[in-house]
Amino acid sequence: MIEIRELTKRYGGVTAVDHLSFSVRPGQVTGFLGPNGAGKSTTMRAIVGLDRPSAGTATVNGRPYADHPDPLRQVGAVLEATPAHRGRTAYHHLLALARTHGIAASRVDEVLELTGLAPVARRRAGGFSLGMRQRLGIAAALLGDPAVLMLDEPVNGLDPDGVLWLRTLLKHLAADGRTVLVSSHLMSEMAMTAQHLVIIGRGRLLADISTAELIARSGVDRVRVRSPQATELRDLLVRQGAAVTTDEPGTLLVGGLPVETISTLARGHDLALHELSPRRASLEQAYMRLTRDAMEFSAMEGSLP
Known part of the structure; x- marks a missing residue:
């Protein structure tokens, strides 16, 4: 479990993290979201002791990262493309880490297989693509079989197969009872991967809210309407102040009016409806609304304005 309590980090006159508090619990993938400059990377660096907080605390499984006698067995972290020595093979990079932390050499083969790097284990890291370097970083993070996994933009450089592999891996690790924190700007991927969100x-x-609840509270974004009299219906809805677009003949995408009003208007003007289906906002839309409205920095935990 990761616990952040009143965490503050200042760089001179700039406050990167400001009295931030939240918990990341085991058993689910938690997405860590926010605009560029929101303080995500600084927070993650503070969790693993790379940045010293100006105030507050960041603990992993009840104690600061530096106080753990076996940190690699507690936390696996990928905060950037792995800084492996370019002349060292993937196998020997991981073997050096294993020997440094008292981990059996057999574990190296296990994580190479798990991350799909077994076929290139004897290749030098200097010839790896960005995606392969990401996989190597994840292999290093998993080396100690840690209870906590923390990844910053882990899908960078991964191809579609790699993204699917990582999504499946993270869900499996969470289902196994581990704590998983993932920072990403890809809302579509977070919608499919994260069960919970922390947004700063x-x-x-x-x-600090479940993914499903955030989307649900954002309400219906648009209503899809199909009608053989779409032109007449469109004119009627526009006169009522709706925003109407068309993506195919006979179909309208209506914003600004609820389903009930559209149905009543159509019935009152004898216009046939073949479909009337609300479309909920996507995670990306919900996130954009939240961060746009947050310019006044009103914090909230588990609720929306």
């Missing part, structure tokens, strides 16, 4: 803006907490 300018170093402050904006939301």
Whole structure:
């Protein structure tokens, strides 16, 4: 479990993280979201002791990262493309880490297989693509079979097969009872991977909420309407103040009016409806609304304005 309590980090006159508090619990993938400069990377660096907090605490399984006698067995972290020595093979990079931390050499073969790097284990890291370097970083993070996994933009450089592999891996690790924290700007991927979200803006907490609840609270974005009299219906809805677009003949995408109003208007003007289906906002839309409205930095935990 990761616990952040009143974490603050200042760089001179700039406050990167501002009295931030949240917990990351085991058993689910938690997405860590926020605009560029929100303080995500600084927070993650503070968790593993790379940045010293100006105030507050960041603990892993009840104690600061530096206080763990076996940190690699507690936390596996990928905060950038792995800095493996370019002349060292993937196998020997991981073997050096294993020997340093008292981990059996057999574990190296296990993580190479798990991350799909077994066929290139004897290749030098200097010839690896960005995606392969990401896989090597994840292999290193998994080396100690840690209870906590923390990844910053882990899908960078991965091809579609790699993205699917990582998504499946993270869900499996969470289902196994581990704590998984993932930072990403890819909302579509977070929607498919994360069950819970922590969203920050300018170093402050904006939301600590399940993914499903955030999307549900954003409400219906548009209503899809199919009608053989789409032109007449469109004119009617526009006169009522709706925003109407068309993606195919006979189909309207209506914003600004609820389903009930559209149905009543159509019935009152004898216009036939073949489909009337609300479309909920996507995670990306919900996130954009939240971060846009958060410019006043009103923090919230588990609720929206």
